[in-house]
Amino acid sequence: MSTQTQAPVRRDPRSADARDVAVRLEDVSRVFRRGGEVKALDGVSLSVPRGSFLAVMGRSGSGKSTLLQIAAGLDVPTSGSVWIGDTEVSSLRETPRTRFRRDRVGFVFQGYNLLPSLTVEENITLPLRLAGTAVDRAWVGTLVEQTGLADLLHRLPGELSGGQQQRVAITRALGPRPDVVFADEPTGALDLATGQRVLALLGELVAEHGQTVVMVTHDPGAAAFAHDTVVMADGRIREVLLSPDAESLAAVLGEQSVLDAQGGPDAGAQGVPDGEGVLDAQGVLGGQR
Numbered sequence: 001m002s003t004q005t006q007a008p009v010r011r012d013p014r015s016a017d018a019r020d021v022a023v024r025l026e027d028v029s030r031v032f033r034r035g036g037e038v039k040a041l042d043g044v045s046l047s048v049p050r051g052s053f054l055a056v057m058g059r060s061g062s063g064k065s066t067l068l069q070i071a072a073g074l075d076v077p078t079s080g081s082v083w084i085g086d087t088e089v090s091s092l093r094e095t096p097r098t099r100f101r102r103d104r105v106g107f108v109f110q111g112y113n114l115l116p117s118l119t120v121e122e123n124i125t126l127p128l129r130l131a132g133t134a135v136d137r138a139w140v141g142t143l144v145e146q147t148g149l150a151d152l153l154h155r156l157p158g159e160l161s162g163g164q165q166q167r168v169a170i171t172r173a174l175g176p177r178p179d180v181v182f183a184d185e186p187t188g189a190l191d192l193a194t195g196q197r198v199l200a201l202l203g204e205l206v207a208e209h210g211q212t213v214v215m216v217t218h219d220p221g222a223a224a225f226a227h228d229t230v231v232m233a234d235g236r237i238r239e240v241l242l243s244p245d246a247e248s249l250a251a252v253l254g255e256q257s258v259l260d261a262q263g264g265p266d267a268g269a270q271g272v273p274d275g276e277g278v279l280d281a282q283g284v285l286g287g288q289r
């Protein structure tokens, strides 16, 4: 099952010479030194073409969330560089990096991260209002029609189902027309059917509006909605799968578990909570460990 209505640009996402690239990582490593040294990313190079939908998979502790946090400019690499469009985000100081994220990057998290006291409409337009950007009513109107929220704009998040709340989060992420949307387990809290509808919607937004999406997921069924998938292991990209279906994804992940079992499980690798979004100092939605 797939929503590949668009003919995506087929390039190996590791190659650094891709032209129209939304996000690029060059030889990125991230070492955590708290409680012993952990190399969460180990020389990762990755180019995500504009208008593509990339899934990032791999077992717990393989470096998926770290990759997402660094690619999104929420964290900086220990070495290597990260580009979003033509901006080297890894060389920006914290305040300009925060501003850059606010203006150019969208986030969708498992927990939706909507503000409970604001209506759907207020949640959707919040990033624009915080940035002092005029709300493009026509664009937001197009989005809410497409995400099926037009009749729910005056409700509070607590009055919505999980799938509806995630659709609000997706609409909010796309409101500022970001260069790229990063999604961390966006269907993790949803039942299968609702999750599939949300993923199909993300696929449509990519196909119809040329949006670039990078999504971390544990679920091969979810990754099958993306164009391409990179599989992480031990902080590296172990496999790149171009247009895989759910069966081939499951097969690769199955092989990986066998290899992992043979190599011995990494008892020290612990799942870190998915980027749980918070409002940062600028009131911008972002992830934080």
Ligand SMILES: Nc1ncnc2c1ncn2[C@@H]1O[C@H](COP(=O)(O)OP(=O)(O)OP(=O)(O)O)[C@@H](O)[C@H]1O
Binding pocket: 032, 033, 034, 038, 039, 040, 058, 059, 060, 061, 062, 063, 064, 065, 066, 067, 268, 269, 270, 271, 272, 273, 274, 289
């Ligand atoms: N802030 C941190 N401090 C110390 N170690 C960290 C930190 N964040 C991540 N790590 C370690 O880096 C490695 C990669 O973690 P990461 O969260 O990126 O993996 P993941 O693939 O996203 O896992 P999961 O699927 O469980 O969310 C793990 O060994 C983890 O324990």
